[in-house]
Structure formats: structure tokens, C-alpha cells
Amino acid sequence: MMWLINLAWKNLWRNKMRTTINMSAVFFAVILSVFTSSLKDGIFENLIKNVVSFHTGYIQIHLKGYWNEQILDNCLTYDVNLNQQIISISNISDATPRLESYGLIASDKNTKGCMVIGINPDKENKVTSLKNKLIRGAYLNQNDNGVLVSEGLANRINVNINDTIYLIGQGYHGTTAAGRYKVKGLVKFGTPNLNNQIIYLSMPAASELYSSAQLATSIIISLHNPKLLQSTLSNIQQTLGNEYEVMSWEKILPDVKQHIETDGNNMQYIQGILYMLVSFGIFGALLMMMLERKYELGMLVAIGMKKSKLCILISIESILTVLGGCILGLLVSIPIVYYFNKHALKLGGEIAEIYERFGFEAVFPTSTSADNFISQGITVLIIGLLLSLYPVFKIMKINPSTSMKR
């Protein structure tokens, strides 16, 4: 066996051009597959990040029943103990409470229905990057008595920063909620639905407005590793018990989840077409190799080399070629993927505007997840090894007298 491995190794080095061509087919196939897969995952990861940082967070915790009946009476008590309990669960990077309700906003000229959200300004910014959406004025402080008004809503009721607005609504346990606030800043959302109705208050101001001290309608969770969403969800549920409902962004926004799944399926077709192209590339190289070596293989059978031994010899050569191409392809694809992760592909012009209008960044970064390197490397390796059966098939059918005709 060792002499066969030795001969295969020497054969690879003998015809450097042929080996380079065969290896290149696998090498470029791996790079293309890894890059496509990383780009696909990167686009979806970015899309989810966009959606999550919009408003929902990766996970929300509510009192059981809140999601079906979203009223202040279904609030949970948010204190240091609960916060500590949540933060101690692995993979959770931060948690921030929210107090959400509906009410009326009035300026001296107009009145309109709105969504009032009490937030912890610092934590909210960590979870949903709210500060980035500020277009005018200043961001809220922890105990601020001012408000942030979404740009669309501000236009509707004709207010600007430093103007005064009035909020009227129903507080905890049916109390009347009313307050006067100064507009501290304007925030802009891509989605018109959010941009036309949101007002942010600091948590103490919201608690005072709704008479709901230490209460929160939801706790928004951000994660270290979004890929561990489901296991983290189970851990939270297990830690907090059945008194709370723990929901992922997928359950909160099922339409977005479905959209991502549909796009994911479409991308799988593209990936399938890519694998076909990759297969043709590798097969072409093998076909060329077999044509070139027809005489040589015929001669080896003629002088008495058994076809089974010849198959082993050619298989060893194929395995070494495919393996070499895969390893080199992976080594080169790592810096490429990391480069396009840091310097994401950017869309320009009208398409970028459309993306941004809907609150999505018009950038396509690649995902640096190791899964892509491993899965694509293995996939191309399997394709290459399966295609290596072609030379074996041809060797089994070889006829030395016809193969040796010049």
C-alpha cells in the first residue's frame, strides 16, 4: 500500500500543471461556496439584527397573558432581583424594561393617538441602539422628564424640540393618566408605522404618568450569540417559571420570520445551482485528466497492474488533490470572508434609499461563523470525492489495446 501512496504522491508532483488545474477547480469551488454561504448568512444575520434593533429585541419577557391582552393591568414587577436573575443566564448580554401603552398626544394645535413607551434610556440604547435614530435635539437621561417624539408624529401634531406636548391616557388599574412634557428630541424610524406613532419617556416619568411604579409591560433581552436564541429562550423560561411568557422575535414578528425563511429557501436554490457549477468544474478537470492519461493507464493494465490497484492509485491521487484544494480554499476564504465582514458590500442609489426607508441598512456583510467554513468545505469535499468515482468507473472499463492506440 505504501508504494501506491508513494507513486500517487510522485504522480501529483510529476505533472504540476495538471495537478494545479485539478486542485484549482476544488480550490475555487470552496472559496465560491464559502463566500456565497457566508454572504447569505451575513445578509440574514444583518436583517435580523436590523429587525431586532428596531424595536423588539431578540427576546421579550412578559407576564403570562400580556401578549394576548396588551393592557397595563397585565404588567410584571421589574426589580433588581428579577434583573439579576435574568442577567445571570448565559448568553444574555443585557436586559431593559419597557412600559408600553397607548394614549393621546396633544400640542397646542393638534391631537393624535400614539404609542407611549417608558424606557431605561441607557439600557434601551444598548439593546436597540435608539440613540442612533435621534435626528434632532438630545437623547434622554435616566430620570429625564422630557420626551423623544418620532419624526412622523411630530410633523402631524406640528411640534419641534423644546415645544410642549400633553399626554392623556388610562393608567394602571383604570386611573387617569395625564402629563405635560417638553420635546427633548426627535427620532426617525424607517417603518412609517413606527415613525408616525411613538413617544419615548424615561421609565420614572412613564411610571409617574401611568401610576405604575416598578412595573413594566415587557423586558427586552439582547444576546451575545443570536444563534443560541432557542436554547437561551428555554433557559429563561426554565429560570423564571410559568408565571412569565418568554417570546423570541420570531414569534413576535412572524411575518418577518416567514419572509426570511422564504428568502432562505430561494437562496438554497441559488446554492444548489452553485454546487452544480462547482461539480461541472471539478468533473471537467477530471475528464481532461482521464483523457490525458488514457495511454498511461492502458499501459499499466497491459504490463499487469490489476485494475483494483490502479483504482486505488487514482483514488489516492484524487483524495490528495481534493483534500489539498479544499484546505487551500478554506485557508484563502478565511481572510476573504473576514474582509467582507469588516468592509461589507454596500448598495447605492435608489435601492439603498428603499432599504433605508424601511429601516434596513443597505449593506451586505459576510458572516464569519465557523459553520460556513466547515459545512461548505465538507460539501465540496464530498462533491469532489463523489466525482472521483468517475476515474474509477473509467478504469474498470479500460481496455489496454484500445487505450494504447495513439
Place this chain on the structure above:
Amino acid sequence: MNDIVIDTHNISRIYNPYTIPVYAIKNVHLHLRRGEFAALVGPSGSGKTTLLNLIGGLDKPDEGQIMINGTDITSLSPSALINFRLNNIGFVFQSFNLIPVLTARENAEFIMLLQGRNKKEREERITQLFKQIGLADKMNRRPSELSGGEQQRVAVARALASKPQFILADEPTANLDSKSASVLLDIMYKLNKEENITFLFSTHDQRVIDRARRVITLVDGQISSDTNIIDTSLPH
């Protein structure tokens, strides 16, 4: 009778048997005794290579039977035929056909590796063969570092390494200059005379024909003449 190494019984090889049959070989009956040094001659297309391929088990006749040292090779399975070739027939091709990545020594040793011979046996045999072909000092050179004549001598060593019943040489001097051809023929002639090794050449080369002690002429796939040339130097 035990002396007969090659015995073909009315063999025919027909191309296009179902459309317009063309007889590449027609009813050839040929015996070759151990120790013969025979040349198969004839014009291009007369069937020399086809007959050599049939005798060498590289092709199968459509009619007739080929007995090699008492074994009917036409009835062997493809796998058994490869094994039979390995242990019984030595081939020397027109274009040398050495394995370029192996040294001259490794090329000759290759056959013995296929036979599963042990290292000691291989080393002894190869050393002896390279002395006989006069390339003991160039054993570790690659084929690309040898002249055409030297490569063909290594091919002869490779053919002999397996200790075959006979050697089939298809136009062995066709690609050689006259000096190299002469050296090669001297070596093969010497091996034939001293070790009683059987050689069957297909050739156009007059130098080979001049050395042969038997000249078989093929015309249109049939033996038109079979002449024995008396050699007084032969022991039998």
C-alpha cells in the same frame, strides 16, 4: 511439445463483424518454441500489432484459441488475464512507456512490486538485470535523464524483471538511432542466447530482421511465409 510457449489455433480477429467484416487477422496458426528469436514482419496494416496484442492477451480473438505455455488465455476472465500477463508475458513498447516519476531501477522494480516479491529478491534481480543491460551506473536516474536507447534498455529490464515466459516487443527500435538500436539488439540477442529467453518482435527494421532466426511474414492478416534461419551458434 513441452517446448512450445506460444500456440495459436486458427485465430481470427474481425472488425465490424455485423456490418462489413474486416479480417485484421485471419486463421493464423502459429507455434513459437522456447528460446526462439522471431520477427513478425509485413507491411503497415498487415496485422502485426493486432497479432501481438492477441498473443499478449491485450485483445481477444473472435475465433480460435491461444495457448500460452499450456494455458488457454482466450478462456481467462479479464482479471485472471491481467494476472497471467503479469507473471508470464513481458512487453516492450515502441515508445518505451516508462513511468516518468520513477527512477530506472524503480521502473524495473515496479513489475516485481505488482507480483508481491520481497525486497531482497527484487534487489538481487534488478541489480543483475541492470548489469546485463549495461546500465548499472544509471539505475537511479529518471527516464528523462536517459537517452532513448537507454530508456528502451530499461524497458527490456522491466519486461524481464517478472521472469516471463516470453517477451513481446512491438517495433522496439522504431524510435532509436542506429547505434542505440544496435546496442539494444545486442543485449536482447545475448539474453536470448545465454538465458534462452523467447523474443517475438513486430518490426519493419531490417536490422532486427537480420538478427532474427525466424521471420514470419504477415500479409492481409494471414501468414504468407514463415522462414527459419539456421544459426550455427545455437546450442540446439
